[in-house]
Amino acid sequence: MWLVVLFSFGFLLGSVLGSFLNVVARRTVAGESWWGKSRSRCDTCGTPLTSSELIPLLSWLVQRGRCRTCGAAIPRSYFYVELVCALIGALVTARWGQFLPESVSNGKALLPLLLASIAAYSLYLNALTDLYSGYIFDLFALAPGALGLLLRVGGGEHALIDGLLGAALGYGIIACIILLSRGGMGWGDAHLMAGLGGILGWKMTGTALYFGFLLGGFWAVLLLVTGRAKRKDAIPLGPFLALGGIAAILCGPSFLAWFGIASEWPWNTL
Numbered sequence: 103m104w105l106v107v108l109f110s111f112g113f114l115l116g117s118v119l120g121s122f123l124n125v126v127a128r129r130t131v132a133g134e135s136w137w138g139k140s141r142s143r144c145d146t147c148g149t150p151l152t153s154s155e156l157i158p159l160l161s162w163l164v165q166r167g168r169c170r171t172c173g174a175a176i177p178r179s180y181f182y183v184e185l186v187c188a189l190i191g192a193l194v195t196a197r198w199g200q201f202l203p204e205s206v207s208n209g210k211a212l213l214p215l216l217l218a219s220i221a222a223y224s225l226y227l228n229a230l231t232d233l234y235s236g237y238i239f240d241l242f243a244l245a246p247g248a249l250g251l252l253l254r255v256g257g258g259e260h261a262l263i264d265g266l267l268g269a270a271l272g273y274g275i276i277a278c279i280i281l282l283s284r285g286g287m288g289w290g291d292a293h294l295m296a297g298l299g300g301i302l303g304w305k306m307t308g309t310a311l312y313f314g315f316l317l318g319g320f321w322a323v324l325l326l327v328t329g330r331a332k333r334k335d336a337i338p339l340g341p342f343l344a345l346g347g348i349a350a351i352l353c354g355p356s357f358l359a360w361f362g363i364a365s366e367w368p369w370n371t372l
């Protein structure tokens with residue numbers, strides 16, 4: 103029952119944040135400001151959207167993917183961006199919130215869920231800007247990491263050092279690849295992994311990199327085999343690093359335990 107509550111709550115929160123992060127990503131890529139009062143508008147007729155047209159997932163379904171004013175098609179991607187974020191929210195909330203009632207007594211019960219959520223949603227935002235423009239923005243990559251380090255103070259000195267090591271590991275490995283390969287990867291990827299490392303700590307950061315390279319490599323082989331890419335084509339790695347990070351948040355501790363490696367705070371609490 104508790105899992106169903108968590109899953110539903112995570113799904114709702116994820117769909118709202120997915121809608122918001124999509125606006126943030128699109129406006130940032132277009133060079134517009136996403137804070138302040140400017141309302142979302144129809145891309146075709148420019149009519150400001152009312153609140154009933156801004157309900158994540160539902161509005162698109164009810165309006166059958168069309169603008170209420172001019173009837174122009176609203177891209178299907180808007181719906182899928184919200185749906186994927188809702189599913190990520192549901193999984194992350196269920197994974198790290200499941201033992202919340204029992205662990206409330208130690209007073210630090212919310213930190214694993216909070217850190218996991220910050221990591222997952224910021225990865226999603228960075229994956230979106232990378233997909234839309236091929237660019238990862240320093241602020242979106244690094245600010246969540248700084249917030250993660252701040253929250254790690256709650257876990258003590260060891261947890262803070264673990265976060266700093268994670269940031270160094272994430273940045274260092276990508277930086278080495280950039281310097282050795284001269285192309286293919288950008289410094290945005292290094293900043294992305296530095297920020298993620300600050301939240302995850304070094305063991306989970308290593309796991310995230312492993313998953314990310316595995317998924318990216320698998321995709322590259324698939325593109326080569328099906329003839330949709332040539333050997334020299336560069337494949338953007340950011341979205342795969344983000345996917346690897348989310349996979350690590352969901353199954354990193356189990357993956358590490360499989361190799362007999364103990365997880366560090368706060369991932370060892372459950």
Ligand SMILES: [Zn+2]
Pocket residue numbers: 144145146147148149169170171172173174
């Ligand atoms: Zn319209």
